[in-house]
């Protein structure tokens with residue numbers, strides 16, 4: 061895996077969400093990702109930063125253009141030092157929410173991207189990594 | 198038949214702005230006695246679960262006040278993404294553009310005036 | 326005594342000559358795809374890089390930085406050959422014939438020291454085998470890319486959206502519906518709905534060999550996306566055996582309008598848009614005149 065471009069954004073307020081989404085769009089446009097794939101990735105990213113703001117009062121996102129096995133894509137890493145998730149399997153279930161919401165964010169984001177990885181340590185924080193390839197596969 | 202309200206969302210809203218929209222719109226429905234609300238999202242490129250919930254809320258609240266909501270002009274990429282996300286905007290009517298949305302409201306409200314108790318027929322074309 | 330790298334460096338021209346001979350004598354090599362000059366240039370570059378890497382004493386790890394130039398060139402050659410339609414044999418022979426040349430030269434040079442020769446051959450064997458594995462890996466990747474591109478082209482061609490009536494679109498699906506294909510179908514259909522301002526889309530699945538729960542899920546997604554846009558979707562072409570599997574698998578299509586034939590779907594579409602199609606009296610007159 062080769063990293064070609066790298067950028068980090070701090071997410072501390074809800075006003076940071078829209079500029080962050082625009083940054084992801086810039087990355088997508090730069091590698092020639094199609095509109096539908098950009099929309100899927102940005103929507104997933106939007107869900108994940110919202111969770112970061114809502115449950116961990118913010119964090120940071122690392123944006124990277126990567127190349128692997130002759131494929132180009134975008135990797136986003138969402139890191140926070142929030143309360144963490146005790147039961148990951150439960151959190152990944154459609155409809156599970158501790159925030160009296162739809163509980164679609166995590167499972168929906170997973171469906172929208174090519175690769176999804178969630179690591180969490182209760183009391184330490186949560187890291188979600190997603191990869192979406194230029195051609196959506 | 199009361200007037201219809203038309204809201205065009207021009208930019209990607211951040212949360213507080215979206216909540217303000219929900220609030221303002223419901224107040225407008227109440228003040229004007231509107232029977233229909235058209236929300237034009239043709240300029241919106243991202244609808245996540247937060248935005249989707251706001252649209253659903255507006256529809257539910259309007260219905261309580263006897264007004265129907267139609268979301269119009271959703272971009273194809275947004276529709277495909279929402280389906281994958283798992284959000285199908287239950288209880289919200291949709292139309293291709295403002296004109297068709299207006300037609301839809303007219304038929305819905307016309308139907309309601311003619312056969313007031315035919316709620317079930319009515320529910321059929323809502324997304325579910 | 327000279328090190329292996331020194332011996333090879335001293336005999337570089339001989340190795341290159343032998344290597345070129347080996348390559349050119351391979352009856353299968355396609356000189357229609359590449360000129361000899363080009364082959365010579367490419368081979369020299371490759372050999373230079375290899376000797377430079379070996380002079381650092383690295384015979385095991387081709388992923389180390391000193392091999393970067395060699396592996397880059399090799400990958401380049403494999404990918405290009407895969408795209409140009411070289412056979413795997415022709416592509417693989419490139420490195421394998423280099424191995425042969427190197428070993429031949431070493432055998433000449435180390436006549437008096439067989440134990441040294443043995444050791445050197447083992448090392449170089451190992452190194453060049455690794456490089457040839459890399460060649461094959463890259464070659465296959467190159468072919469996969471070609472296949473992927475062709476698949477995209479095929480799904481693009483095989484999902485035409487037809488305007489059957491003002492406001493009514495039809496989309497005949499032929500072949501299996503996998504998730505990549507569903508994406509193409511959805512994108513084409515929704516874009517065409519926007520372009521034509523159509524209210525109804527008929528998805529005809531007569532040409533889909535089998536509907537399992539995955540295919541059904543793809544159909545349901547397409548219908549949901551169409552509805553979000555504000556249009557209605559009818560699925561037609563449901564054959565008896567498809568209806569059976571759908572029920573046996575417990576797939577719920579009750580929310581979706583389904584019809585057995587495209588004709589009956591069109592009929593339904595007409596009635597949904599308050600259209601009526603009738604035979605007129607004039608036809609009788611035409612018949613009489615024949």
Ligand SMILES: Nc1ncnc2c1ncn2[C@@H]1O[C@H](COP(=O)(O)OP(=O)(O)OP(=O)(O)O)[C@@H](O)[C@H]1O
Pocket residue numbers: 107111112115116140142143144145151152156157158159160161162163164165166167186246247
């Ligand atoms: N970064 C995080 N830190 C701590 N807990 C989290 C984090 N992200 C998600 N969670 C937990 O996982 C649950 C599921 O998250 P998910 O995004 O799927 O649903 P939600 O945020 O509750 O609802 P929705 O996203 O649909 O509005 C959350 O309710 C929360 O308990």
Ligand SMILES: [Mg+2]
Pocket residue numbers: 107110111164165166
């Ligand atoms: Mg969430």
